[in-house]
Amino acid sequence: MIPHQLQLKNFFSYREATLDFTGLHTACICGANGAGKSSLLEAIAWSIWGKSRAASEDDAIHIGEKEVRVDFTFQSQGQICRVIRSRRRGQSSSLEFQVETPTGFRSLTAKGLRATQQKLLDHLKLDYDTFINSAYLRQGRADEFMLRSPSERKQILADLLKLDLYDELSKKANSMANQTTGQEKLLLQNLETLKEQLQQESEIATELARTQTHLDELQQVQEGDRATLTQLQAQQNQRQGWQQQLDWYRQQGENRQRESQRQQQELTDARQRQQELSQLLEQETEIDCGYAQFQQLQGQEEVFSQKFNALQDARTHLEGVREQLTQQANDYQQQQQGTIAELEALDRQAGDLARILAQSAQVEAGLKELQTARDRLQTLDRLQAEVAPLMQRRLQLQGELDRATARLNARLEQIQAQQIALGNPDTQTAQLQSALAELGEQISELEKKQVHQQRVREKGLERRSFLDRLKAHQRDYEANIEEFDRKIKMLQVPDAQCPLCDRPLDEHHWDLVAQKHQEQHRDIMGQLWVVKEQLAVSELEIQVLRQEYGQLSHELAGYDALRERRGQLQAQLDASDRDRSTLEGLAAEQIEIERSLEVGDYAVEVRSELEELNRTVDRLDYDEKNHALARGAVDRLRWAQIKDAELRSAKTQQAKIDERRPELVAHSRYLEQQLDRLHAESELARQRADLERYIANLDYNLTEHSQVRGALREAQVWVRKAEELRGAKQESPRVQQRIGGLMESVQQYDRDAETARSQMAAMRTQLERTPDRIVDIQTLEGKIQQRRRELDGAIAEYGRLQQQQQQLETLQTEYEQRQRQLQAIRRQSRVYRELSQAFGKNGIQALTIENVLPELEGETNRILSRLSANQLHVRFVTQRASKGSKKKTKLIDTLDILIADARGTRPYETYSGGEAFRINFAIRLALAKLLAGRSGTALQLLIIDEGFGTQDDRGCERLVAAINAISSDFACILAVTHIPHLKEAFQARIEVQKMENGSQLHLSI
Incomplete structure (x- = not known):
């Protein structure tokens, strides 16, 4: 990447600034502290990668401004590229990527910020991390690599080389190996279970044969019992038939007896009824006299009722006649009033019609104009009838086209919503990978502590065993001391004998024996004190080891939780990878939809038909506005037709009025005459007089009528008795006949009952001769039922054993399959274990670092020789001997940096600031070239934003000389400093000054 031009707007301390890099090879960016030198370089990184030292992108916007914009033009891969990144405060950023062509810059901007960023990175082949660790030596990070421990240096180098991918692969391989190990254990358990089940095959076969034999025996016995049961059931059925006949005869006898008793009761009731009828017939004369009196009173009451009804009818008729007279008089009066009102209305209407008839000339002119407008409207209506279907179809087609567009826009919004919902999987993946790496380190540390805890435990067990041996020695020594004390006490007795030979001791031998025992006693006491001291030390060591073991147990308490958390993060990382694939698919679909919306290549048939319809409508030249104006003219002139x-209506009405007026005058006179004649000579007047005379001539007495009604009610009882008498005369012969029939029926039922009793006696005799087999049948059925249950159990057992045999055959097949699966899983487990080791720290990663370090060391020394006039030399050491036992030397992995000068090899910390910076600068520059080469791009730009302040004049000259010496390796080198006299060492200078309106740039060559 070779810079050409940089334009800034509201970026950090800059408001408006432009820097042209044309002709710049080695340049110095100088200015006071805080002037904005580093911000100028941060702008390059922000324009390409969208990252800077700011905590958030809004912090990059100049204070008080709302928008930031950086326009950076550079050369990469032989092409001139242009990147424009902008952002409004509180909103998302926008990015535009262009490449130069003979006709100008051509945009390669994709749909969306992420897609454009990816296109830019694919073209550059350089990510942000590699850039800040290679081409951009940022301020304050010169000694970052040297001040770390050897293991941290190795980790930093692994991170720069992006070897963490192998860590992930190692963890995945280890996880897969653990999974296969778990599957292997589960398969082994299943195989053991299957093997135990298959061992039951011989027992099942023996049990199956025994069950078959027992089943055959039961079936033979069951068949014999069933034959016996059939014979007994036949005998019992015959006896039950006779018993049923006996029951039937008994029931018939009882029925005949009950029927005879019922007939006798009816005979008694009939005789009683005959007696009642005879008593009623004896009262016939009395009943006839009472009934005659009733008929006489009934005739009188009918006469009075007729007179009352006639009186009521006459009065009602009279009221009706009077109402009719009143109604007719009212009708004549209303008609008279209506006629007068109508005459008045005719007079008013005649005046109105005269005013309307005066407008006839104006109406004729309006009618002619209306006819002309209607002819024009008919022409336009015919044209509209032809155009309307076309317009309707055009609306339908436009609707279809709009719906197709809406569907694409809706799908586009759905894709954008899904993209927002999925977020940035790259950021999430980086966070998850970082979290996984951190968890891996924590778990690795805890696993080391587990190993250490096991060693502490083993050491504790060893100390405990040694303590037990010391206690045993202590008991032995104490027993020996007690034995010596006993022997010494024996020697102190007068005339004591030798404890060994039991011979008397003289004074000399007594002294020798006593001295010997005392020396042995002292020796044992000394050994006992040594043992007690060792006991105290061992107990103290055990206590220390116990405390250390407890502390390690407390530290390891979260080990399982960390492993579980690592599994969860791994699952989230896999989900993030799936989200990334989904986002790529959505981005491709989004690009296609946006292209279709922009080009308009969707709904082709609809668009074609719509264009053809538009041409047809244009050819017909129909204007809705003219049509509306024509309709308006017709509506406006329609008043003439109305007028x-x-x-015409006025003329007709005028004629009718002239014709109607004489009729109304004559009718009014007629109504007056009819009203006078109504009260004097009409038929209703004559009917009213006749009815009044008829009512006066009726001879009706209400009191007499009431007395007759009371006597009639009292004589009503003879009507009922007369009816009973007529019924008795008709019923008496029937009752007499019924009595004779009942007497014959009773005799017949008595004979039938006697016959039934004789048949019952014969059936009882037959039943006494045939024994009852019900108990034998029940006993035999119980045996058969019990044996049936035994047979069912035997059959079920036989089926169960057959099923077990079939299951064993299936289990045998499954056993063989599980064995094959076990072999395959074991092979997978070995492969994953080997892959885990290969991808681990001591595998490919160590090999990669071993291969890279010679190249890094050679490049570092080549640069360092220029910076130090061949006075300094660096060597990278990856292994060294451990500080353990001298008998057995062990090599451990490290990344030590040995620095040598004319006085020999000495630590990095002993070098001065200037020398340390030259060492740091050489290593960083070598790392930069190494990383650039590994990223697949040439390192053409070098930015140095640090370090000159630690150099003396001679060191600065050497540093500038070194930069000039390596300048041929780079297309552009930018060095940042605030030292005034150092800027004179560079041919080109970019001076930065902090002004009131923001930082300003001045280029001098």
């Missing part, structure tokens, strides 16, 4: 109708 013409009013004129």
Whole structure:
């Protein structure tokens, strides 16, 4: 990447600034502290990668401004590229990527910020991390690599080389190996279970044969019992038939007896009824006299009722006649009033019609104009009838086209919503990978502590065993001391004998024996004190080891939780990878939809038909506005038609009025005459007089009528008795006949009952001769039922054993399959274990670092020789001997940096600031070239934003000389400093000054 031009707007301390890099090879960016030197370089990184030292992108916007914009033009891969990144405060950023062509810059901007960023990175082949660790030596990070421990240096180098991918692969391989190990254990358990089940095959076969034999025996016995049961059931059925006949005869006898008793009761009731009828017939004369009196009173009451009804009818008729007279008089009066009102209305209407008839000339002119407008409207209506279907179809087609567009826009919004919902999987993946790496380190540390805890435990067990041996020695020594004390006490007795030979001791031998025992006693006491001291030390060591073991147990308490958390993060990382694939698919679909919306290549048939319809409509030249104006003209002139109708109507009404007026005058006179004749000579007047005379001539007495009604009610009882008498005369012969029939029926039922009793006696005799087999049948059925249950159990057992045999055959097949699966899983487990080791720290990663370090060391020394006039030399050491036992030397992995000068090899910390910076600068520059080469791009730009302040004049000259010496390796080198006299060492200078309106740039060559 070779810079050409940089334009800034509201970026950090800059408001408006432009820097042209044309002709710049080695340049110095100088200015006071805080002037904005580093911000100028941060702008390059922000324009390409969208990252800077600011905590958030809004912080990059100049204070008080709302928008930031950086326009950076550079050369990469032989092409001139242009990147424009902008952002409004509180909103998302926008990015535009262009490449130069003979006709100008051509945009490669994709749909969306992420897609454009990816296109830019694919073209550059350089990510942000590699850039800040290679081409951009940022301020304050020169000694970052040297001040770390050897293991941290190795980790930093692994991170720069992006070897963490192998860590992930190692963890995945280890996880897969653990999974296969778990599957292997589960398969082994299943195989053991299957093997135990298959061992039951011989027992099942023996049990199956025994069950078959027992089943055959039961079936033979069951068949014999069933034959016996059939014979007994036949005998019992015959006896039950006779018993049923006996029951039937008994029931018939009882029925005949009950029927005879019922007939006798009916005979008694009939005789009682005959007696009642005879008593009623004896009262026939009395009943006839009472009934005659009732008929006489009934005739009188009918006469009075007729007179009352006639009186009521006459009065009602009279009221009706009077109402009719009143109604007719009212009708005549209303008609008279209506006629007068109508005459008045005719007079008013005649005046109105005269005013309408005066407008006839104006109406004729309006009618002519209306006819002309209607002819024009008919022409336009015919044209509209032809255009309307076309317009309707055009609306339908436009609707279909709009719906197709809406569907694409809706799908586009759905894709954008899904993209927002999925977020940035790259950021999430980086966070998850970082979290996984951190968890891996924590778990690795805890696993080391587990190993250490096991060693502490083993050491504790060893100390405990040694303590037990010391206690045993202590008991032995104490027993020996007690034995010596006993022997010494024996020697102190007068005339004591030798404890060994039991011979008397003289004074000399007594002294020798006593001295010997005392020396042995002292020796044992000394050994006992040594043992007690060792006991105290061992107990103290055990206590220390116990405390250390407890502390390690407390530290390891979260080990399982960390492993579980690592599994969860791994699952989230896999989900993030799936989200990334989904986002790529959505981005491709989004690009296609946006292209279709922009080009308009969707709904092709609809668009074609719509264009043809538009041409047809244009050819017909129909204007809705003219049509509306024509309709308006017709509506506006329609008053003439209305007025013409009013004129014709007025003429007709005028004729009717002239004809109607004489009729109304004559009718009014007629109504007056009819009203006078109604009250004097009409038929209703004559009917009213006749009815009044008829009512006066009726001879009706209400009191007499009431007395007759009371006597009639009292004589009503003879009517009922007369009816009973007529019924008795008719019923008496029937009752007499019924009595004779009942007497014959009773005799017949008595004979039938006697016959039934004789048949019952014969059936009882037959039943006594045939024994009852019900108990034998029940006993035999119980045996058969019990044996049936035994047979069912035997059959079920036989089926169960057969099923077990079939299951064993299936289990045998499954056993063989599980064995094959076990072999395959074991092979997978070995492969994953080997892959885990290969991808681990001591595998490919160590090999990669081993291969890279010679190249890094050679490049570092080549640069360092220029910076130090061949006075300094660096060597990278990856292994060294451990500080353990001298008998057995062990090599451990490290990344030590040995620095040598004319006085020999000495630590990095002993070098001065200037020398340390030259060492740091050489290593960083070598790392930069190494990383650029590994990223697949040439390192053409070098930015140095640090370090000159630690150099003396001679060191600065050497540093500038070194930069000039390596300048041929780079297309552009930018060095940042605030030292005034150092800027004179560079041919080109970019001076930065902090002004009131923001930082300003001045280029001098």
